[in-house]
Amino acid sequence: MEQFLDFFGNHPGLFAALGVVALLLVANEVHGHLTGGKRLSVPEAVRLINDRDPIILDVRTPADFRKGHLLRARNAPVTKLDEHLGPFAKDKSKPVLVYCALGSNAVTAAERLRKQGFAEVYPLRGGLNAWLGANLPVTTK
Known part of the structure; x- marks a missing residue:
């Protein structure tokens, strides 16, 4: 314990940075839950894909999409999302994985x-x- 206190005393900047990073991580999670709803982990996303056949949207750039994407994903860059919603807007009750x-x-x-x-x-x-x-797996097709 004494070594910890010595380390803390010799490196207050490191501990301040650690506190800021921890605070930002917590704030990011809270913001995501308040605004973004439930975010799925990878196993939960696999379950959704297997059980419910969702619409899968990749909101990265077309160049990144061509490098690799989830199977059956459609590219709808976040900057042009509204332009790409036409085919999906028919059934808004279907789940969407983004x-x-x-x-x-x-x-x-x-x-x-x-x-x-x-x-x-x-x-x-x-x-x-x-x-x-x-x-x-991802695909480039």
């Missing part, structure tokens, strides 16, 4: 989709990076 590279743009897209009247919109927590981190 993902980006890391998950933050998916939350923004999910908010916009809910405002458009989609009943069930789920951003993928961690985005495509989490999907790939779980060793799940």
